[in-house]
Amino acid sequence: MDLLVTLDANYLKPLRVMLASLFYNNAHRAFTIYLMHSRLTEDQVAELAEWVHARGHRLEQVKVNEDCFAGAPVLFHYTVEMYYRLLAWKFLPGHLDRVLYLDPDILVLNPVDPLDGLDLDGYLFAAAYHDILSINEINRIRLSPYKIEAYYNSGVLMMNLARQRERIREEDIYRFVEVIKKQRTKLIMPDQDIMNMMFNPEIKPLDEKIYNYDARYYQYYKLMSGGECDMDFVIRNTIFLHFCGKKKPWKPNYGGKFHVLWKHYEKMAFG
Secondary structure (H helix, E strand, O other): OEEEEEOOHHHHHHHHHHHHHHHHOOOOOOOEEEEEEOOOOHHHHHHHHHHHHHOOOEEEEEEOOHHHHOOOOOOOOOOHHHHOOOOHHHHOOOOOOEEEEEOOOEEEOOOOHHHOOOOOOOOOEEEEEOOOHHHHHHHHHHOOOOOOOOOEEEEEEEEEHHHHHHHOOHHHHHHHHHHHHHHOOOOOOHHHHHHHHHHHHHEEEEOHHHHOEEHHHHHHHHHHOOOOOOHHHHHHHOOEEEOOOOOOOOOOOOOOOOHHHHHHHHHHHHO
């Protein structure tokens, strides 16, 4: 399977933990990791590539020069890096028809095999939205006048690169950003917000409890499922456990429900 990650040096440690969990729980298959970045050093990339190779997988560097976005409009205090995921199809090899994108702040708890047969016909992405009333309502209001019934999280994306190359135009995204600047629409996650505003009807929904479980809401998931979605359910069924939000398990004083689990894979990644 082909995997895409985009990051800077601050996320190299959690990336390695995420990959350790991916490799361990998918020992039956090999991965090609496409590392898209603009500011990592050669030594940092080489060290990661050696670590990945030692575990039987391959790392391919996708270096994005900031000159590539010289004419791209930036949005408030956000930088051109907000375009990386939206324009991944432009930089990834042309022979790739699909790729799985993962944020580094994720643990992979089970095999990713169900994604192999996922039908993406007619869709640009497959993603999960967090079906929590307050979150959806806030995002609907925040991103009005765009009609967004479900606000998809971009931390886990199955990308239909073949369709994206046909459907998405770089200049259309730039024009859209200029419109947002004039509207003064408040964006929290720029690329995620833009993805939802521009492409919402062309995103295939995935079950969040399986494909993008928000680690902050364990009690909510358990309550809303009548107790079914308990810790046993997560360990046996959830594929992607996502540490959304500002509090991260690698930072001091983190006390989330799944902290010990993250520390387990941290030890596996770094010894």
